[in-house]
Amino acid sequence: MAFFASAQIYEFGTSTFSVSRNSSQKNIIYSQQNDTTGQFVFLDAILNGDFEQQRVLKKFQVKDFCYIGDTIYVTGNYTDGTGFYGWAKTAGLPSQRWLFNMHLLENYVLFNLHGGVTDTIRRAHFENMRRIKVFYDGATRHILLIGDYKYNLLNNNTTHPGCLIDVWSENDSINYAYSEVENIDDVEVLDNYVVTVSRKGYVDTHLEEHYLRVLNKTGFSLYDNLFDIYYYKNLLASVGPIRLQKITGNNYVAVYKSDYTGEYSILPLSISSGAIQTNFRYVVSAGMSPVVTDVAYSPTPNKLMVIHNNGSSPVAAEYNCLNFPVINLSQAYGPSDENNNAVTMLLQSVALRPQSDFCISGERNGKLTIWWTGVCSLPETLTMEAVGQSLLSSVGATTRQKMNQLSISCPILTPGLITKNGICTDGHVQFGTGSNSNDKEENE
Numbered sequence: 001m002a003f004f005a006s007a008q009i010y011e012f013g014t015s016t017f018s019v020s021r022n023s024s025q026k027n028i029i030y031s032q033q034n035d036t037t038g039q040f041v042f043l044d045a046i047l048n049g050d051f052e053q054q055r056v057l058k059k060f061q062v063k064d065f066c067y068i069g070d071t072i073y074v075t076g077n078y079t080d081g082t083g084f085y086g087w088a089k090t091a092g093l094p095s096q097r098w099l100f101n102m103h104l105l106e107n108y109v110l111f112n113l114h115g116g117v118t119d120t121i122r123r124a125h126f127e128n129m130r131r132i133k134v135f136y137d138g139a140t141r142h143i144l145l146i147g148d149y150k151y152n153l154l155n156n157n158t159t160h161p162g163c164l165i166d167v168w169s170e171n172d173s174i175n176y177a178y179s180e181v182e183n184i185d186d187v188e189v190l191d192n193y194v195v196t197v198s199r200k201g202y203v204d205t206h207l208e209e210h211y212l213r214v215l216n217k218t219g220f221s222l223y224d225n226l227f228d229i230y231y232y233k234n235l236l237a238s239v240g241p242i243r244l245q246k247i248t249g250n251n252y253v254a255v256y257k258s259d260y261t262g263e264y265s266i267l268p269l270s271i272s273s274g275a276i277q278t279n280f281r282y283v284v285s286a287g288m289s290p291v292v293t294d295v296a297y298s299p300t301p302n303k304l305m306v307i308h309n310n311g312s313s314p315v316a317a318e319y320n321c322l323n324f325p326v327i328n329l330s331q332a333y334g335p336s337d338e339n340n341n342a343v344t345m346l347l348q349s350v351a352l353r354p355q356s357d358f359c360i361s362g363e364r365n366g367k368l369t370i371w372w373t374g375v376c377s378l379p380e381t382l383t384m385e386a387v388g389q390s391l392l393s394s395v396g397a398t399t400r401q402k403m404n405q406l407s408i409s410c411p412i413l414t415p416g417l418i419t420k421n422g423i424c425t426d427g428h429v430q431f432g433t434g435s436n437s438n439d440k441e442e443n444e
Helices: 044-046
Strands: 002-003 009-015 017-023 026-032 037-042 055-058 060-069 072-080 081-089 101-104 106-112 119-137 142-155 156-167 173-177 183-189 193-199 208-214 229-232 237-239 245-246 251-257 264-272 274-277 279-287 290-296 302-309 313-320 329-335 344-353 358-364 366-372 377-379 383-388 392-395 404-405 410-413
Touching: 017 060, 017 358, 026 044, 026 060, 026 358, 026 366, 037 044, 037 060, 044 366, 055 060, 072 119, 081 119, 081 142, 081 410, 119 156, 119 183, 142 183, 156 193, 183 245, 193 245, 193 264, 208 251, 208 274, 237 251, 245 290, 245 392, 264 302, 302 344, 313 344, 313 358
Parallel strands: 017 344, 060 119, 156 183, 290 344
Antiparallel strands: 002 009, 009 366, 017 026, 026 037, 037 055, 060 072, 072 081, 081 101, 101 410, 106 119, 119 142, 142 156, 156 173, 173 404, 183 193, 193 208, 208 229, 208 237, 229 392, 245 251, 251 264, 264 274, 264 279, 279 383, 290 302, 302 313, 313 329, 329 377, 344 358, 358 366
16 A cells, blocks of 8 residues: 555555445445455545455445445446345444345246246346435335346347336335436435436437436335426536535535536536426536546535546546535645645545545556545636526426336345455355345334
8 A cells, every 4th residue: 555644645456446435434435446356445444554444345346335324335236247236234343244235136037938838037137237325214215226227038138228226115126217218327315305317318428418307205206296397408418427416405416527628517406396496507617628527515614526537637626505506616626745746546436524625536557546635735727607597397207108116026145244354255146035124224
């Protein structure tokens, strides 16, 4: 491990992808080391000099995770490409194991072949899992996932990108929403609503219109009539994925690259009586074709952080949201070393820190790199202007028309133990056939 003391930049082993998240007073980073192995790294353990708290997870590619109370939830792809979700309790001593309950997102049916012979056919599965959010509606836990839905039956294989999945019951009953003409990019949980954003097409390099939707959080269901309404505006388009971030209450922002050259947009949004409202958006001139990779919000100083890459040049920009929906650019900066020299790294994920700054993870020279933004940074120049923006609403949403319900008894991967020694399983993975009715947990 390399440690640039005054710059608070840490380098670890090989990494291709990372996700930074926070839980209570901690920051945890997941790093994918290769196709089958990843590790969880504890930033606060690093600051205290305790490097033995890294935990290695094998046979999975984790793409996103989140915390609710003392429970970590993960999603991604198993080694065969099938999507999964899982959860584990993380309370206890650092030496105690995390017992992950992993579930493959697929199901099978018996199909009658010629001559009275039957065979088990995988009817449907989900893949390319990339986002997870978790919340409780009373005693009901909702695990919201975004991935691709693939329907397989004999020679009929159809893939629907950008599917929103709601795992809502103890027997893994799943509702999912998808469309043939939309790609759901992100989902966010507000105080009273769940919101989504989707793009018209599926190609990250195309400039495509996008759509915003709302669902009630109380009595949550993908069959909520609010989902019949979608909000859009001509020329409200993005290149690549759009990120949603809650600010406070029922206020949030959509952040996305908004042209082919040097701009990205921040769209402040508020929900009142189930309807989305906005009056303007902010256009940020950020240099050479910025690629927005992640956003985070810290409530203590009311700051929104947007990270993007200009080629190999990383930039973190902080925006003051105290008077939301008015947003002001506070500062923009890049990482530096102990000699105040610019550090080149690919920014991948950001999460707030308890000290009101941010923890950013990324890749540098093929290694996991963690940047604690509290000290030593180099100023960058960005400009921002507000432009008028209104939204149109329409009834009869294409996604709503395509929604279906699918009940899956997901195979559970056992034993699923992660130890400090980096052993996830005993060398093989066994697939169970029952539900996850034994994974009940308290309402957190």
